[in-house]
Structure formats: structure tokens, C-alpha cells
Amino acid sequence: MTPEPAAPTTGDPGVLRVALLGYGVVGSQVARALVENADDLAARSGARLELVGVAVRDASRPRDGVGTVVPASLLTEDAEALVDRADLVIEVMGGLEPARSLIRRAIAAGASVVTANKALLAAQGPELFEAADAARVDLAFEAAVAGAIPIVRPVRESLAGDQVRRVLGIVNGTTNYVLDQMTTLGLDLSDALAEAQALGFAEADPTADVEGYDAAAKAAILASLAFHTRVSIDQVAREGITGVTAADVVAAATTGHVVKLLAIAERTAEGVSVRVHPALVPAAHPLAAVHGAFNAVFVEADGAGPLMFYGQGAGGRPTASAVLGDLVSAARDRLSGGKGSYESAYASLPVLPADAAVTRYQVRLVVADRPGVLAQVAGVLADHGVSIDAVRQTTGEESADGTASLLITTHAAREASLAATVAAVDGLGSVHEITSVLRVEGV
Numbered sequence: 105m106t107p108e109p110a111a112p113t114t115g116d117p118g119v120l121r122v123a124l125l126g127y128g129v130v131g132s133q134v135a136r137a138l139v140e141n142a143d144d145l146a147a148r149s150g151a152r153l154e155l156v157g158v159a160v161r162d163a164s165r166p167r168d169g170v171g172t173v174v175p176a177s178l179l180t181e182d183a184e185a186l187v188d189r190a191d192l193v194i195e196v197m198g199g200l201e202p203a204r205s206l207i208r209r210a211i212a213a214g215a216s217v218v219t220a221n222k223a224l225l226a227a228q229g230p231e232l233f234e235a236a237d238a239a240r241v242d243l244a245f246e247a248a249v250a251g252a253i254p255i256v257r258p259v260r261e262s263l264a265g266d267q268v269r270r271v272l273g274i275v276n277g278t279t280n281y282v283l284d285q286m287t288t289l290g291l292d293l294s295d296a297l298a299e300a301q302a303l304g305f306a307e308a309d310p311t312a313d314v315e316g317y318d319a320a321a322k323a324a325i326l327a328s329l330a331f332h333t334r335v336s337i338d339q340v341a342r343e344g345i346t347g348v349t350a351a352d353v354v355a356a357a358t359t360g361h362v363v364k365l366l367a368i369a370e371r372t373a374e375g376v377s378v379r380v381h382p383a384l385v386p387a388a389h390p391l392a393a394v395h396g397a398f399n400a401v402f403v404e405a406d407g408a409g410p411l412m413f414y415g416q417g418a419g420g421r422p423t424a425s426a427v428l429g430d431l432v433s434a435a436r437d438r439l440s441g442g443k444g445s446y447e448s449a450y451a452s453l454p455v456l457p458a459d460a461a462v463t464r465y466q467v468r469l470v471v472a473d474r475p476g477v478l479a480q481v482a483g484v485l486a487d488h489g490v491s492i493d494a495v496r497q498t499t500g501e502e503s504a505d506g507t508a509s510l511l512i513t514t515h516a517a518r519e520a521s522l523a524a525t526v527a528a529v530d531g532l533g534s535v536h537e538i539t540s541v542l543r544v545e546g547v
């Protein structure tokens with residue numbers, strides 16, 4: 105039997121009660137907009153969106169905007185009680201718990217939920233979506249992927265009649281900011297990361313950014329939507345940017361590339377492949393021009409062809425914009441007695457292992473500078489079925505220590521073949537060091 109649609113519970117059909125869970129970088133901007141733009145939001149929603157409380161860990165701590173924009177009396181440390189008296193719940197506290205339990209509690213009570221929490225959705229999304237579907241309430245999450253950029257809605261709704269083949273992009277603002285500062289200003293990773301944290305781009309634990317977990321969560325969400333298949337974060341092949349050195353960034357520039365952390369989700373004949381890793385992108389590619397905390401996502405679909413989405417992927421106000429868009433939609437759905445779009449996982453495609461991915465590579469190595477070494481290295485690649493596209497010697501023939509630096513670019517090869525090849529090359533007596541192995545994308 106279809107459950108009855110959830111209905112506003114205030115008793116006043118002209119008011120919807122909004123609970124805000126979290127008053128950090130994003131939550132403080134959401135609260136500000138709810139108060140300052142109340143009339144516009146009411147006109148667009150069809151009801152006043154009344155902020156009835158803000159859950160924080162320590163209500164006595166002074167905070168920007170509290171006591172001026174937001175009445176201090178709205179702050180509470182009792183998130184459960186707050187959820188129990190809301191029609192719409194905004195979860196911007198982050199983390200798995202208590203966010204998950206509070207969202208479950210809200211849904212069970214018939215409230216609609218808006219969240220920016222990609223870590224939670226990529227780990228436990230299916231359970232939450234099923235609960236929301238059963239209760240016929242919205243669980244909206246545009247802010248969870250690429251901040252302000254409308255990407256969740258286009259992939260889930262606008263492309264629902266098409267066949268998406270590939271999603272590729274920059275989906276983490278912090279790492280893009282860090283790599284950009286390393287490339288353009290020569291900053292080191294830790295200094296650039298400290299700046300990104302100060303600007304409010306990074307996660308509470310920035311390891312999630314620099315080790316690629318945040319991008320992997322977003323890749324899992326996008327792949328799930330694009331391919332109508334459940335993909336969880338642990339099915340995403342992940343490599344962060346902590347292994348990217350200043351020398352990699354400089355070497356990339358000498359070959360006309362920039363280093364970017366990419367998220368790639370592809371539909372292949374065998375299933376779905378989802379990966380996150382640093383990659384060399386040609387300097388002329390549009391992704392190379394994505395600077396600071398901006399994000400960009402390319403989507404390729406059979407009918408639509410190529411699509412490109414670009415904008416601010418992190419930061420309080422941009423992310424709050426996505427949260428508020430979802431809030432207005434959820435309010436409208438509620439007032440019309442229905443629920444917005446459903447998540448669909450009907451295709452249930454197999455999610456392929458990491459080593460099935462196929463891509464091009466650039467390998468930098470230091471070898472003994474003597475005749476026959478290049479042929480030896482090339483032979484190892486050939487033995488493993490990895491074909492060479494170009495070889496470049498990057499130190500002159502008169503190098504003082506008798507070594508030469510080589511830069512080998514391969515044609516597309518399977519990840520597994522490349523890994524075996526690199527191990528075999530590393531074992532050659534004439535090879536002193538493999539300096540870096542980076543994938544090449546966007547060619």
C-alpha cells in the first residue's frame with residue numbers, strides 16, 4: 105500500500121519549520137540567508153521557512169552572526185529534540201554519526217531532509233534513500249557534489265531519459281586550490297592546504313581532501329546517479345595528492361601539462377569503472393583552466409553528447425546556495441503533498457576492480473646513461489604489452505653523474521599491465537629510480 109504523503113505539521117499551512125544541524129562554514133551561511141532572504145524564500149516556496157533552531161556542540165561559544173543575524177536563543181545542543189519539531193531538516197554538521205541517526209529520525213517523523221554530507225551518502229546512501237522513499241519525503245543533496253554547481257539534479261533528472269557514458273571532472277575544491285597554488289606560485293602542499301582550510305574549503309579533517317576520500321565520495325554519488333547503480337565509496341579506486349611533488353608539477357609544465365585531481369566514472373562493456381587520482385591534463389584542455397576552489401564536471405551521454413558544468417565547488421556561500429535551492433524544492437514538494445525525484449538503482453551494473461581501468465601514463469625515470477639502456481626499458485614495456493607513444497631524454501648527454509632522465513609516455517594500457525611493467529622496469533640494474541608515474545587524461 106502506498107503510504108500517505110507527508111504533510112506539514114505546524115498546523116499553520118503558511119509556515120514550515122526549519123531545523124539547522126550545524127553552524128560551521130556552510131551552516132552559518134544557510135542561517136544568514138534564511139533570515140536575510142526570508143521574504144523571497146517564502147514567495148518562492150509558498151510558505152514561510154521559519155528557522156526554529158540551530159544544533160551546535162557548544163551553544164555558549166561566541167559565533168559570527170549569532171546574536172546579530174541569528175537570535176542566540178535559537179542555538180541548542182539537543183539536536184534530537186530540534187529534529188522532532190521540524191518539517192524540514194538541514195544537515196550540515198558532517199561526519200557519519202550522529203548525522204545518520206538524526207536524518208533517520210527526521211525521516212521517520214515525516215520531515216524532509218536537505219544534506220551536504222557526501223561522506224555519509226557515499227557510505228550509507230541506499231539505506232537513507234529507501235527510508236525517505238518509504239516515508240514519501242525528500243532527501244535532497246545538491247550541495248554534496250561540487251558545491252554550488254547544479255550537477256546532482258541535471259544528472260538525476262535532466263538526463264533521466266538518456267544513457268550516460270562518462271563523467272569526468274574536478275570535484276574537490278581544496279585539492280584543486282592546493283595543486284593550483286603549487287603550480288602557479290610554487291607553494292608547497294602544506295602551506296597551500298593551510299590556506300584552503302582558512303578559506304573554508306577543506307573538510308573538518310583535511311585528510312579527506314588530500315587523500316582523495318572526499319572526491320571518491322562524490323564520484324560514488326555521481327556514478328550511482330549516472331549509471332542507475334549503487335556505487336559506494338569503497339568501490340572507488342582512490343589515490344590522493346600527497347604523493348604529488350613540486351618536481352612533478354614542474355615536470356608536467358615542461359611537457360605542456362598541469363596536474364589535477366580527477367574523478368572519472370565510466371560505463372564500459374563489462375560494467376562501471378570509478379576512480380579518483382591525480383592526472384596530467386594538457387594545458388590547452390578546459391580542465392587545466394579550472395583554478396582555485398572551482399570545480400568542473402564533463403558528462404557525456406548518448407543523446408545529449410558532451411555537457412560541461414563549472415562553478416565554485418567549495419566555500420560557505422556557494423554551498424549554502426545549493427542547500428537553499430534544495431530547501432525551496434523540498435518545501436514546494438511538501439506543500440503539494442508529494443515527493444521529488446527518486447533515486448534509481450535498477451541497472452545494478454557490476455562495479456569493476458581498480459586494475460581494470462584503461463588509461464595512458466607518463467613515467468619519469470633516472471637510468472644509467474649508456475648505450476642500450478633505452479632499448480632494455482622499451483623491451484620490458486613491450487613484453488608487458490604496453491606500447492610506447494613517446495620517449496624524451498630530459499637531461500643532456502653530458503650529465504655529470506652518468507645518469508639520464510627519461511620521460512616515457514605510453515598509449516592506453518590497463519592499470520594492471522602498467523603496474524606490472526613499472527615493477528619490472530624498477531628491477532632493471534640500469535634503472536636508478538622511477539621518479540613518478542602519472543596517468544594522462546583529457547587527450
Ligand SMILES: NC(=O)C1=CN([C@@H]2O[C@H](COP(=O)(O)OP(=O)(O)OC[C@H]3O[C@@H](n4cnc5c(N)ncnc54)[C@H](O)[C@@H]3O)[C@@H](O)[C@H]2O)C=CC1
Binds near residue numbers: 125198202222417
Ligand atoms: N565547506 C565546504 O566548502 C563544503 C562542505 N560540505 C559539507 O557540508 C558539511 C558541513 O561542512 P562545513 O560547514 O564546512 O563544516 P564545519 O566543520 O565548518 O561545520 C560543522 C558544524 O557542525 C557542528 N557539529 C558537528 N558535529 C556536531 C554534533 N554532533 N552536534 C552538534 N553540532 C555538530 C560543528 O560544531 C560545526 O558548527 C559537511 O558534510 C561537508 O562535507 C559540502 C560542500 C562544500
Ligand SMILES: N[C@@H](CC=O)C(=O)O
Binds near residue numbers: 251275278306307417
Ligand atoms: N572539502 C570539499 C568541500 C566541498 O565539497 C572540497 O574541498 O571540495
Ligand code: NA
Binds near residue numbers: 246248253255256
Ligand atoms: Na552541487
